[in-house]
Amino acid sequence: MHIPDGFLNVPTLIVTQTVAIGCIGVSAKKIQSSLDVRRIPLLGLGAAFLFCLQLFSVPVPGGTSVHVSGVVLLAVLLGPHSVIVIGACSLALQALLFQHGGILSFGANFLTITLLPAWIGSWIYGKLNASSRIVALSTAILVGKILGAALCASILAVSSMVPFEVGLPAMVLANGLGAILESVICVGLLSFILTHRPVILEGTRQ
Amino acid sequence: MIPLELQPHSVASRPLATVKSPTKLAMALGSLLLLAMMPATWLPSVSIGLGLVYMVIVVLNRISVLFLLKRIVCVIPFVLCILFFHYKSMGLQGSFHFLIRSTFSVATLVLFTATTPFPQILSSLKAFRVPHLFVLVLALAYRYMALVQSELSNMHRSVTLRTSHLGHFERWRLYGRMMGSLFLKAFDRSERVHHAMLCRGFHGDLN
Numbered sequence: 001m002h003i004p005d006g007f008l009n010v011p012t013l014i015v016t017q018t019v020a021i022g023c024i025g026v027s028a029k030k031i032q033s034s035l036d037v038r039r040i041p042l043l044g045l046g047a048a049f050l051f052c053l054q055l056f057s058v059p060v061p062g063g064t065s066v067h068v069s070g071v072v073l074l075a076v077l078l079g080p081h082s083v084i085v086i087g088a089c090s091l092a093l094q095a096l097l098f099q100h101g102g103i104l105s106f107g108a109n110f111l112t113i114t115l116l117p118a119w120i121g122s123w124i125y126g127k128l129n130a131s132s133r134i135v136a137l138s139t140a141i142l143v144g145k146i147l148g149a150a151l152c153a154s155i156l157a158v159s160s161m162v163p164f165e166v167g168l169p170a171m172v173l174a175n176g177l178g179a180i181l182e183s184v185i186c187v188g189l190l191s192f193i194l195t196h197r198p199v200i201l202e203g204t205r206q
Numbered sequence: 207m208i209p210l211e212l213q214p215h216s217v218a219s220r221p222l223a224t225v226k227s228p229t230k231l232a233m234a235l236g237s238l239l240l241l242a243m244m245p246a247t248w249l250p251s252v253s254i255g256l257g258l259v260y261m262v263i264v265v266l267n268r269i270s271v272l273f274l275l276k277r278i279v280c281v282i283p284f285v286l287c288i289l290f291f292h293y294k295s296m297g298l299q300g301s302f303h304f305l306i307r308s309t310f311s312v313a314t315l316v317l318f319t320a321t322t323p324f325p326q327i328l329s330s331l332k333a334f335r336v337p338h339l340f341v342l343v344l345a346l347a348y349r350y351m352a353l354v355q356s357e358l359s360n361m362h363r364s365v366t367l368r369t370s371h372l373g374h375f376e377r378w379r380l381y382g383r384m385m386g387s388l389f390l391k392a393f394d395r396s397e398r399v400h401h402a403m404l405c406r407g408f409h410g411d412l413n
Contacts, residue, residue: 004281004284004308004311004312005238005241005242005308005311005312005314005315006241006242006304006307006308006309006310006311006312007284007288007308008242009242010242010243013242024340025337028337028339028340031339032337032339035339037400037408037409038397038400040339040342040343040346040400040403041346041396041397041399041400041403042393042396042397042400043339043343043346044342044343044345044346044347044349044350044396044399045346045347045350045354045392045393045395045396045399046392046396047343047344047346047347048346048347048350048351048353048354048355048392049354049388049389049392051347051351051354051355052351052354052355052358052385052388053385055355055358056381077389085339085340085343086343088340089340089343089344089347090347092340092344093344093347093348093351095315096315096318096319096327097319099277099280099281099312099315099316100280102238102311102312102315103234103235103238103315104238104239104242104311161288161292162287162288162291163291166291181378184375184378184379184382185378185381185382185385186382187382188378188379188380188381188382188383188385188386189382189383189385189386189389190386191382191383191386192382192383192386192387193386193389193390196386196390197390197393200393
């Protein structure tokens with residue numbers, strides 16, 4: 001659910017933009033200080049791959065569609081800090097090239113679509129992956145995506161756009177549907193990588 | 207799968223393409239801020255003023271009106287959805303205000319990207335102090351997006367040809383494995399890209 005420009009009021013824009021830019025700044029510092037040059041092309045191709053993954057979508061009644069976001073998966077595959085860079089770049093590309101989302105509402109979209117799902121998701125995955133990676137990944141996707149939807153609903157409510165008691169169930173329902181689709185695809189993806197190239201996952205464990 | 211249509215209109219020779227790109231980004235940000243912050247009493251003057259300016263930009267740069275309208279129409283379902291909840295509390299004027307604000311914001315973004323080729327967008331981001339890592343990743347992502355997407359559409363076509371007997375759920379699972387293969391391809395490609403960058407003298411200088 002990308003919030004377009006012109007939907008949020010000024011205080012909400014300022015708060016979300018500040019929090020988002022702060023988080024991006026911290027992440028960028030952390031990643032730049034420890035970055036292996038080899039990872040830069042990987043981040044770029046990761047963003048291109050994320051863009052392709054997001055082409056999978058299911059239509060939702062009401063004229064829009066929910067699509068796979070893929071950030072939790074990339075957080076598992078490439079690490080939570082890399083996914084901040086990749087997610088921010090892919091959101092910026094979508095806003096600039098396809099006008100999904102916007103520049104002023106970039107912060108709000110970043111928090112709801114990338115940051116919260118990626119961090120919550122990788123935390124849950126870290127807790128659960130000892131037992132079963134598949135269960136861990138699908139739980140992480142479901143929880144991350146639904147919490148992101150709840151945050152999106154509350155941002156819209158704070159901006160007095162959609163009342164919370166209407167926005168929350170609608171968003172959570174739509175994103176829950178999207179999360180089921182996403183976990184089916186991502187579980188297939190993860191098990192493919194586990195059988196064919198488990199080295200990639202070991203590399204991110206450290 | 208939709209065909210990828212990156213910046214179909216940005217051509218370097220059109221009038222607005224000669225304006226420096228950081229200035230253009232500042233102008234776009236300025237209009238977005240104006241739209242976000244304008245009080246209701248400014249509505250007529252702002253909408254007429256910006257409307258005229260945008261019309262001039264469209265005509266001078268020969269941007270397809272159909273393309274602009276198509277992008278604006280994408281935001282209409284969200285707008286209607288919100289008006290559905292708030293029509294009573296916002297009233298006619300408030301609803302109109304919201305409609306103008308959201309459609310003009312989309313138009314601003316469309317016009318900015320339609321008059322600015324991507325390398326210039328990147329240099330304007332650099333001028334706005336966006337960390338170099340992000341600019342580099344954006345440049346790589348933009349360059350490889352079409353390539354990765356065409357790989358995906360080839361794989362998608364061959365999967366579709368071979369799996370007419372599968373049900374929905376099985377097909378989605380298959381798509382998962384297909385995306386896994388696509389991820390591995392992108393991963394391997396990133397290593398080749400890294401080697402090529404080293405060959406051309408890239409030292410990992412991020413400043």
